Amino acid sequence: MNHQQALTKYIASFVAELIHAGVKDVVVSPGSRSTPIAMIMAEHPDLRLHIHVDERSAAFFALGMAKASRNPTVLLCTSGTAAANYFPAIAEANLSRVPLLVITADRPHELRDVGAPQAMDQVNLYGKHVKWFIEMSHPEGSKEMLRYARTVAGRAVATALSSPAGPVHLNFPLREPLVPDLTSENIFIMPEREKGYVHIEQGRLALNENQLRSIANELNEHKNGLIVCGEIDHPTFANAITMLAAKLQYPIIADPLSQLRSGNHEFVHIIESYDTFLRNDDAVSHLAPDVIIRFGAMPISKAFSLFMKKNEQVPQFVVDGGEGWRDPSLLTTNMVYCDEVEFCESLLPLLKENQDTLFLEKWQQMNEITKAALFRVKENESLSESRLFYELVELLPDGATLFVGNSMPIRDVDTFFFNNQKSIRIMANRGANGIDGVISSALGAGTVHKPMYLVLGDLTFFHDLNGLIASKLYHIDLSVIVLNNNGGGIFSFLPQASHPQHFERLFGTPLDLDFEPAVSMYGGTFSRVSTWMELTSSFEQTLAKEGLSVIEVPTKRDENLQEHRNLWDYVSREISRNLRGES
Known part of the structure; x- marks a missing residue:
């Protein structure tokens, strides 16, 4: 097997496994060193290729695609500063939990640090801004190396998707000649495990019954609670959180990126004009909660952040299915690592019906007064x-x-x-x-x-x-x-x-x-x-x-x-x- 055949088999195995793992879209920035990967990806009938010359814009284009679809998008570029231009979008993907597969072509090891053109250190280029980095081996056509390529592809997709979702970086050192051998009838036929080399099952992070009962018992003691929802992207979250709010009779602070301000769910408990009325000291004193449950990222509102700091003594539960540490104010008393929908659904039967709606009505009243006043903007x-x-x-x-x-x-x-x-x-x-x-x-x-x-x-x-x-x-x-x-x-x-x-x-x-x-x-x-x-x-x-x-x-x-x-x-x-x- 010559170099071109080995190169083709290795990369085709990798690409085939990406498709088996659910990848559908690739954003390619043209370049020479990435030639074999780009050409082989273009050959696959189940991949949608999007060509974008500007790497910085290309990376954000892939980010938007992945954010909207909730599915990993692949980014591919050549060696050198092309990869550096991906950096802003990768940082954004990491912080906002968006799955990306970043593939950078690179010079082979013998051409590194010797003054070769279009070469820079790409090993761990993105540092802690990616969930996983791997320097791929040089392409080989042996059975073992084809297994390796397929395993890495499956693992990369699973890692990008696992909660919290985020970017993964794979660096491919490639030797010339770079043009693959596409003369075979179907380079993507995989005789061994043709339906995918490895299937990775991922479940929802959950609490055990004792943990849930402990939280339920504490919430049952608090009548004046507040639910806070920052940016969160979960298709069934709206129904789950509104059902929880109805049981507890807690108002819901709904950041616009919580996806709670629009839809066909219940709106009775959803408060949307808090950023305005929490600028008033009388309202802040009037609306002090005795417990806070928070989901998603911190809300955008600075007025709300100051409100939280003024209630620093209040127990605060932060529910995070991504096992992160979303606590910029350093006020959390209970960090709860559980899928957000799972938490709501599992906690619901353990809670008592809260018959006291006075606190909820205070928030609703402030919300209605504020909206009526803000309607003046149409004048x-x-x-x-x-x-x-x-x-x-x-x-x-x-x-x-x-x-x-x-x-x-x-x-x-x-x-x-x-x-x-x-x-x-x-x-x-x-x-x-x-x-x-x-x-x-x-x-x-x-x-x-x-x-x-x-x-x-x-x-x-x-x-x-x-x-x-x-x-x-x-x-x-x-x-x-x-x-x-x-x-x-x-x-x-x-x-x-x-x-x-x-x-x-x-x-x-x-x-x-x-x-x-x-x-x-x-x-x-x-x-x-x-x-x-x-x-x-x-x-x-x-x-x-x-x-x-x-x-x-x-x-x-x-x-x-x-x-x-x-x-x-x-x-x-x-x-x-x-x-x-x-x-």
């Missing part, structure tokens, strides 16, 4: 970021997916996107909270979910303009709303805004860009609106369009800041007046 006749997110609840069609940029957009979703029954899935890159790769992530998710909408700021849009190429190449439908306040709007809300001398140059960072030519270059349609009527009309037109549509909504940073402050002040006055019994 703003000029274009505003606050009203936009209020309007989105009505504008988005049932079953849509909304991808949200970081900085102010995700915070405005938290404040103004109220409960609804439209089954809208809200997504964002909240692992590392970066503004990089958001367009690419949304487009990757758009290969799985339709219709897909993206709302982001002008800096975030600029940061990933290269990502728009995926829409043009693969005819991915994406409707984008760019909130253009000509700079970094979130900094106006931060302490440095009170130091104007260098603020605009260091933090405001106005770009003064016209995005229309860039959108046109990528084959999209562009509109710039100046009224709410124009926005509604442009949005409705996107419903009938295919491909890329971008709507620019010009806003002003100073007016946005003032509008938020006016709303917060008005809500605070209404809450204090209500709590003091004033009419």
